[in-house]
Amino acid sequence: MKKLLLIIAFICVSGLSAFAQRFAYVDSEYILKHIPEYNSAQKQLDALSQQWQKQVDDRLAEVEKLYKAYQADQVLLTPDMRKRREEEIVEKEKSAKEFQRQKFGFEGELYQQRIKLVKPIQERVAKAVQAVAESSQLDMIFDKNSQIMMLYASSRLDKSNDVITRLGYKPGTLAQ
Numbered sequence: 799m800k801k802l803l804l805i806i807a808f809i810c811v812s813g814l815s816a817f818a819q820r821f822a823y824v825d826s827e828y829i830l831k832h833i834p835e836y837n838s839a840q841k842q843l844d845a846l847s848q849q850w851q852k853q854v855d856d857r858l859a860e861v862e863k864l865y866k867a868y869q870a871d872q873v874l875l876t877p878d879m880r881k882r883r884e885e886e887i888v889e890k891e892k893s894a895k896e897f898q899r900q901k902f903g904f905e906g907e908l909y910q911q912r913i914k915l916v917k918p919i920q921e922r923v924a925k926a927v928q929a930v931a932e933s934s935q936l937d938m939i940f941d942k943n944s945q946i947m948m949l950y951a952s953s954r955l956d957k958s959n960d961v962i963t964r965l966g967y968k969p970g971t972l973a974q
Contacts, residue, residue: 857894
């Protein structure tokens with residue numbers, strides 16, 4: 799009887815330990831702040847965005863200026879002249895909106911530049927996270943900044959500094 803209880807207890811304990819999984823999390827924002835190439839890429843993208851936004855604003859301001867001039871002159875214009883001016887204003891507005899879409903729209907130039915500059919960095923981080931997970935024999939690593947909400951996370955599970963070290967940077971020294 800004792801042997802049977804001992805065997806059952808052993809099976810239960812080994813069964814429970816088989817379900818034990820090891821989890822950890824990383825803070826991707828914190829990691830990316832340590833990578834100088836990422837900060838440089840962000841500065842480049844911000845500069846491009848500001849430059850293109852200024853061009854969009856200038857084009858829209860020109861459309862607004864044309865519209866105000868049209869409103870002021872509208873009484874003096876012949877129907878044919880009104881129609882031409884209206885078409886010119888509409889065409890300039892369409893052109894400005896198209897330019898904005900090309901630069902900022904889905905898969906626009908800003909999006910393409912972001913992929914070109916940031917994707918290689920993200921791939922390096924992903925490889926480092928995988929290496930940390932494998933070396934620490936972790937089953938899963940969560941990103942603290944993703945849509946997954948964590949109500950509690952022990953600081954001993956935070957592997958962000960390990961990932962930064964694996965990438966060859968010093969934790970706590972943010973890139974400029």
